[in-house]
Structures are given as C-alpha cells and as structure tokens.
Amino acid sequence: MTHVPATLAVVLALVLTGCGGNPDGSKEVISPGAAPTTTLVEPTTSTTEPGDPTTVTTYPPEYASPLNGLPADDPDDLDRGAVAVKVDNHPKARPQGEVGNADAMIETIVEGGFTRFIALFHDNESDFIGPIRSLRPTDTALAAAMGTPIAISGGQPWIQSIAVSRSVRLVGESPGFFRALGRAAPHNLFADTMSIRSTAIARGWSNEPPTALFEIGLWDIPDDTASKIDLYWADGTTVTWVWDPEAQVYTRWIGAEPHEWARQDGTRHQISVQVLIVVQGTQYVERSPSGTGSNVPAIETIGSGPAWIFAVGRVWQGSWQRDAYADPFTLLDADGAPTVVPTGTPWISVFPQQRTIEYFE
Numbered sequence: 120m121t122h123v124p125a126t127l128a129v130v131l132a133l134v135l136t137g138c139g140g141n142p143d144g145s146k147e148v149i150s151p152g153a154a155p156t157t158t159l160v161e162p163t164t165s166t167t168e169p170g171d172p173t174t175v176t177t178y179p180p181e182y183a184s185p186l187n188g189l190p191a192d193d194p195d196d197l198d199r200g201a202v203a204v205k206v207d208n209h210p211k212a213r214p215q216g217e218v219g220n221a222d223a224m225i226e227t228i229v230e231g232g233f234t235r236f237i238a239l240f241h242d243n244e245s246d247f248i249g250p251i252r253s254l255r256p257t258d259t260a261l262a263a264a265m266g267t268p269i270a271i272s273g274g275q276p277w278i279q280s281i282a283v284s285r286s287v288r289l290v291g292e293s294p295g296f297f298r299a300l301g302r303a304a305p306h307n308l309f310a311d312t313m314s315i316r317s318t319a320i321a322r323g324w325s326n327e328p329p330t331a332l333f334e335i336g337l338w339d340i341p342d343d344t345a346s347k348i349d350l351y352w353a354d355g356t357t358v359t360w361v362w363d364p365e366a367q368v369y370t371r372w373i374g375a376e377p378h379e380w381a382r383q384d385g386t387r388h389q390i391s392v393q394v395l396i397v398v399q400g401t402q403y404v405e406r407s408p409s410g411t412g413s414n415v416p417a418i419e420t421i422g423s424g425p426a427w428i429f430a431v432g433r434v435w436q437g438s439w440q441r442d443a444y445a446d447p448f449t450l451l452d453a454d455g456a457p458t459v460v461p462t463g464t465p466w467i468s469v470f471p472q473q474r475t476i477e478y479f480e
Contacts, residue, residue: 173431175338176462184241185328186223187394188335188462191242201241201329202290202315203267205258207250208234212306213373214381216299217245219388223331225467227257228402228416232353239267240312241329247383249309250302254278256405256417257469259287263444265329270296270315272308275412278405285444293318299383332447332467333396336459338430345434345478348395350468358468360395362432369395369429369466393463395429398439398448402471418469426450427476430461434478 182190184197191197201222206215208226218224218238225237237258238248254274259282262269268288282289295314299307320326348360348369358378360369368391371378379387398420405417426439428450437458440449450458470476 173340173433175340175431177337178462183335183462184222185331185335186239186241187464189222189464193242196242197328199241199328200316200319200324200326201239201265201267202312202319203258203262203265203269204238204240204248204310204312204315205252205254205269205271206236206238206248207252207306208236209306211303212250212252214379214387216247216249216309216381216383218248219380219390220245220248221464223465223467224392225261225469226358227255227261227469228352228418228471229255230416232356234352234356234358237261237269239265239329240316244312246311246313247299247309247381248312249299250306251296251308251310252305254282254289255415256281257420258282259285260417260420260444261332261469262287264332264447266325266327267329268315268319268324270310272305275407275415277407277409277412278415288319288322288324290315290318330447333450333460333465334447334457335462338428338435338459338461340431341433341435343434343436344432344480345429346432346480348397348429348476348478350397350470351475351477352470353474360392360429363391364432366391367431368393371466392466393430394461394465395427395468396460396465397427397429397468397470397476399425399470399472399476402473418471420444420448420469424472427478428458428460429478430463 178188178190182194184191206218220243221238222241222243223239226234229235235252251270251272254271256278258269263285268290270290279289296310299309346362350358359372363370371390377389379389381387400418400420402416402418404414406414421441423438423440426437428435437450437452440451452458
C-alpha cells in the first residue's frame, strides 16, 4: 500500500468529544481520556487540504503524557508513575468499569478465544476500574517496557515468576480492591487506581513517569481512509471499530452490539478511542515449566511483524520491530524509516498473526 503523506505541523488545543457512534448516528459516545486544555499553547490549525477538516495535534513534551501525548488537567500529575490494571472481557464482565477514563488501553488474547485488557492510568484516575482478572505472560512482556506495576487478581505461580524475571511489579488484592454489588464472581472485583498507586509507593517502587510503547509525535496523515475495521480475534469473536467523523473517534462494537463501559452509578457510554494501533505477533502456547500448571496462549512481541495505525479516519500500514521486553516498539514504514503515532488516547491491539484484520474505506 502506497501513501503520499501530507505533513502537518500543528500545535492545537483540541477537545475530541461529541455525539454519534452508531452507524445511524443515534448513539451517544464519549471520547475517553482527559480533554486537552486550551491554556498551554497558542492554538493553531492545519488541514490536509482546503475544506478537509482532518487535523493532527501535538503538544510540547513538557506538558504531554508519554502514554498519549495529551496534556493533563494538572501538569504535576505528569511527573508521577503510571499503574496498569488487568481487566476482564468475558461477556459477563461487560460493561467494564471506567475503562473510558484510562490514558491508554491494551488488548490481548486469552483462553477460549476471549480477550482481556490492560488499562493504563498515568495522569487520570478511576474509582471503579474492573472487573480485575488474573495475569498472563503477554501482560508482563508489555509492562516490562513501560515500567508500570500491574494490578491483578492472582495468576498461576509460574506466570508470576515470569513477571519477576522481567522486573514487573504485581499488586494483588489490597486496600482499594472491592467486590461490586450486582455482579457475580469472578467478574465482580474492582479497585480504585489511587489506592493501587498508594500501595506501589508504600512498597518503595519507582514512581517515575512511564515509557510509552510507541513514540508519539507529528504524524504524516496518510491518504488511505479507514471508516470500519474488523479484527477477527477468534472464531466467533469479532471486534469492529467504526469511524465517527463528528466526534473524531473510532467506536467499538462486539458483533452488532455497541461495546459499553460503565461508571459506578450505572451510567453507560460506548467505548471510543482517538487512535487504534494494531501490532501482529505470533500466537503460541506458553507452557508451565513444571507441567503442574495450566498452559495459556501468548503472543510473541519480540522480533518484527505487521502493524497498522488508524486515526482521523485514515490508515497507515507498516511493520513493528522490538529487540527485548525492556524495549518499546519501533514502527517502520515501507522504506524502513521510523514512524510515530499521533497524539490521542490509544487502544493497542496485540493481535495474532494467524488471525485476520480487514478495514474498509
């Protein structure tokens, strides 16, 4: 696929919220993440061509979160560490609690063709994140690069030992964890991120800002459009992302149903993101060394593979490269030149190469 990019040098204070989301425009969506403030820099705009509303956004690094490039409501919060929370995605776990407040989201495969999430909180917080579930090897393969502790609900000992070998800190059930009323176990364990953060600090762990999995910067907007993306995670498990040009977000669907997240008071919103990143790695079975534990699926994220960036209704296609678990990903275009991802709340799909991804204009 050939792209003729239009380079956009912009520093724009832009609030990406709005209504829309259903293919017929009838569904309210709320873009997750903190809205950019309008007081940090003098706003300027640029477009791909006259009459084209497509823009990209950058902010000065000293004001921007490393996880999404967005400024924080309180700039002091950018000087602290991030926490990760392992979130269930079983049908009985939906709607998940406050994943829409996360600074970034990661999705990976687990048993039975289901996926689970890692919700990342840096300058944002949640008092109702969950349901929280158990650890998998792919989780620590990603957290090792970011330097974030992970809040979990257990995990097989041999999987937790992998976390230790990768210098990833684990937070099990502790102050701030609670069982939500009206939800059945094991899909009812929630937590507030402020307590998770306090636990990490009390244990003397690093409180340095996280390292992003991808470099964020000035994005060359591609010519190719992508209004709908289908990710076939497993037989019978398809996730669809639909571009909402009014709200400037991709909305998430499970089959024909909108995938929603909920606040503790029961208020629901459709999951939506500003940037969708897909990296394909080889799926394999991670086996218990002793043979006494259960084997689990995992995705290899060392080496290289195909990659896509979806943002502002456009698509970039290239490859990813990574040499060690402690390293972030490098994205490369067709000529082998490094590529950055645009500013915006990202959803990162660590997707099996054996499965199909399709997108449509």
